[in-house]
Amino acid sequence: MTVLITGGTGVLGRAMSRAAARAGHVVRVGSRGPRPDDAPSDHEWARMDLVSGAGVPDALKGVDTVIHAASDPRRSDAVDVGGTRLLVEAARAAGAIHVVYVSIVGIDRIPVPYFRNKLAAEEIVAAGLPGAHSIVRATQFHSFVDMQLRRAARFPLVMPLPTRFQLQSAAPADAADYILRCAADGPGGRRPDFGGPEVLTLGEAAAAWKIARGVRRAILPLPVPGKVGAAFRAGASTVPDGAHGTVRWSDWLRENAS
Numbered sequence: 001m002t003v004l005i006t007g008g009t010g011v012l013g014r015a016m017s018r019a020a021a022r023a024g025h026v027v028r029v030g031s032r033g034p035r036p037d038d039a040p041s042d043h044e045w046a047r048m049d050l051v052s053g054a055g056v057p058d059a060l061k062g063v064d065t066v067i068h069a070a071s072d073p074r075r076s077d078a079v080d081v082g083g084t085r086l087l088v089e090a091a092r093a094a095g096a097i098h099v100v101y102v103s104i105v106g107i108d109r110i111p112v113p114y115f116r117n118k119l120a121a122e123e124i125v126a127a128g129l130p131g132a133h134s135i136v137r138a139t140q141f142h143s144f145v146d147m148q149l150r151r152a153a154r155f156p157l158v159m160p161l162p163t164r165f166q167l168q169s170a171a172p173a174d175a176a177d178y179i180l181r182c183a184a185d186g187p188g189g190r191r192p193d194f195g196g197p198e199v200l201t202l203g204e205a206a207a208a209w210k211i212a213r214g215v216r217r218a219i220l221p222l223p224v225p226g227k228v229g230a231a232f233r234a235g236a237s238t239v240p241d242g243a244h245g246t247v248r249w250s251d252w253l254r255e256n257a258s
Contacts, residue, residue, distance in 0.1 A: 002026040003183065004046065004063045006087065007070030009033065011143055012102065015176035016067055017043060023180060030059050030070070040220060051075075053090075060094045061154030063243045065183050068125075069102045076117040084121040088128035096132075100226055101125045103137045105168075105193050109236040111227050126148075126189070134188045138175045139195040142252040147201075149209045158220040159210075163203030165232040170196035174245030195239030197248055199201045205249055212253035 003020050007013045008029030020027045021042060028044040035045040046059035050070055060066070068087060072079040084101070103122055107115035125133045145167065152159040178194045206219050213244045223233070231237075247255075 001064045001184065002028065002062055004028045004030050004059055004066045006030040006048070006050065006066065006068045010071075011141060011172050012069045012175060014087065015172040016069060019176040019180045020067075023184075024199065028063065040070060047256070050086060051078045053086050054082040056086060056090045057094070060090055060097060063094075063097055065098045065100065066091060067100045067102065067179060067183055071102075071116045071118070076114050080114075080117045080121045080193045081124070085124050085128070088124055091132075093126060098132055098134065098183065098187050099125060099129055100134045100136060100179060103135055103181060104237075105137045105139045105195060105239055106231070106237040107137070132187050134182050134185075135190045136179050136182050137193045138179070139170050139193075139239060141175065141194070142169045142247070142249060143256075145169045145205055145249070146209065146253075146256070149206055149213075152206075153213075153217065157219050158227055159206065159215075160220045160222045161202055161206055162224045162229065162232065163201060163206070163219060163221045164228075165202040166199055166235040166238055167202060167205060168199045168238040169205070169249060170194065170245040171247035172246055174182065178243050178245070182214040193239045193242040195242065195244055197244050197246055199235065199238050200249060206248050208253060212250075212257065 003025050005013050005016045008017055009031045017027050017029055028046050030046045030048045034051050039045060048059040050053035070079060091099050101122060103118050107118045122135050125135060152161055174195055182191045203219060
C-alpha cells in the first residue's frame with residue numbers, strides 16, 4: 001500500500017510515517033516545506049499546500065490511501081475546512097483512493113470554533129467520498145497535555161488550570177497504530193473512537209507532571225463557565241467505548257523525561 005500522509009511533519013504525521021514504514025508500506029510524506037536533510041531515505045516526499053492547492057494532484061499520483069492528518073487550529077477555516085474540501089475533490093478526480101480523515105473526540109459535544117470546523121471537515125469527507133472514506137476520532141495526545149502544562153507553568157508562582165476537566169490522552173504511536181489498522185481495513189465510514197488507556201482529571205495529570213518534571217509551584221484551580229467548561233468536566237472528550245491505547249500518562253512522562 002502506498003500511503004500519503006498529510007501533515008506528515010506534525011506529531012501524529014511523524015508517528016504515522018514510522019508506523020506505516022514498519023508495516024512495510026510505501027510512505028509519502030505530504031508537507032508544505034521541502035524535504036529536510038534528516039528525512040528517512042525510504043520515505044517519499046510530496047510538497048503540497050492544502051490552502052492554495054499547489055502540488056495536491058501530484059501528491060496523489062500512485063497513492064492507494066491518504067491519511068489526512070493535516071490541521072491548523074489557527075487557520076482552521078482555510079486548512080481544516082477549505083483544505084479538506086480541496087483534497088477530497090482531488091482524491092475523487094484521481095479515483096480509487098481511500099481517504100482516512102483524522103478527527104478529534106468530542107467535536108460534536110464541545111462548542112468551540114475549531115471543533116465545529118473539524119466536524120464540517122468530517123461532513124465534507126463523508127459526502128464527497130461515499131464508500132471511499134474512513135473517519136477516525138482520537139483524543140488529545142500526551143505531548144499536547146505536556147505542552148499545555150508547560151505553558152501553565154510559565155505563570156508567576158502558580159499554575160492556573162481547569163483541574164476538573166476530564167481527559168483521556170494517548171501516546172501518538174498508539175494512535176498511529178490504530179489509524180493505520182483502520183486504513184488497512186479499507187473504507188469503513190465512521191470508525192470506533194480512539195483514546196488513551198485511562199481517564200484522568202487535568203488536576204490529576206498535572207500532579208503527576210509536576211513530580212516528573214520537578215516543578216514545585218502550586219496548582220490554582222481555574223473555573224471555566226459555560227457550555228465548553230461543562231462539556232469538558234462531563235467527559236465529552238473521553239472514550240468510554242471504542243479502542244484504547246496502552247501507554248499511560250505516567251509511563252509516557254517517564255519515557256519522555258526532560
